[in-house]
Amino acid sequence: MSVHSLLGYALTVPDIEPGRRFYEDFGLSGTARGNALALRCGDDTRDTVTLEAGKGRRLRHVTFGASAASLQALKKNIESRGGKxxxxPSSEPGAAIAVRDPDNNLIVVRETARANILDRRKAVIATEAAKYTRAGGNRGCPPRNMTVKPWRLGHVLFFTPDVDRQIAFYSDVLGMKLSDRSGPVIAFLRVAGGSDHHVLAFAKSDRPGFHHASFEVGGIDHVGFGAASLLGKGYRNGWGFGRHVIGSNYFHYIRDPWGSLAEYFFDIDYIADDASWQAKDWPLEDSLYLWGPNVPEDFVQNFDAER
Ligand SMILES: [Fe+2]
Known part of the structure; x- marks a missing residue:
């Protein structure tokens, strides 16, 4: 009994247009939905990012998928813990569950089939590799007009004043699993039954907030080229190019128009067997990276206002 996937998130932003430009430059496709803007990655069959105009930038909700069989058990869990x-929300019509977590983040759960990430990942990597193959005497360097379009949302990271309280809620109520942590400072959670190393993470702050969303691309070049293209368009560097220790993925983060981050990632760890995985408490120096540029001072700054 668990949610089985991260489906998307919705943000309130002061002005949608800079958000549309940023996410489209990042490689997503936008469509107007009334006053809101919906954005999808290449393979999405539903809206993944929703931007709605409002006062200030803040998380409106985060959406998970679950099987029909899990939904009743999830509702019971919520009610047995006194949850309401x-x-x-109107942008998630037909969703089965909406509930607030201990930080007052709105969690939405809807019925979906579990996607086979591993098969899709394999297909994307093969397709991208075939575009830039050296076979037939081609050069290995991709062309300057290479396009970078993330094929899926991988994970989101939120700030929280209490990392342990969030681990307890998402484990006990939504059936997620702790993959790794670094003391009280940061924790990484996955869905049960086969998952990327993390689909949700929490970093300690004095207040809740939205740190980053991370999107998967089809190769290392896509991480580097995507970030370089955004920097060339004048967006502010977040941090990268580098490789994480926890999760093992290559990363590059770019600042979005509101101070939070969007990450390109490739080659993240996949945990197929919950029983054999040992969550580890890592020293703080390992919580950020194996190699890459020095961590910018504002990398873990919470730009969200007090709610
Ligand atoms: Fe990330």
């Missing part, structure tokens, strides 16, 4: 089931 709410009406789903």
């Amino acid at each position: 089931l709410l009406d789903p």
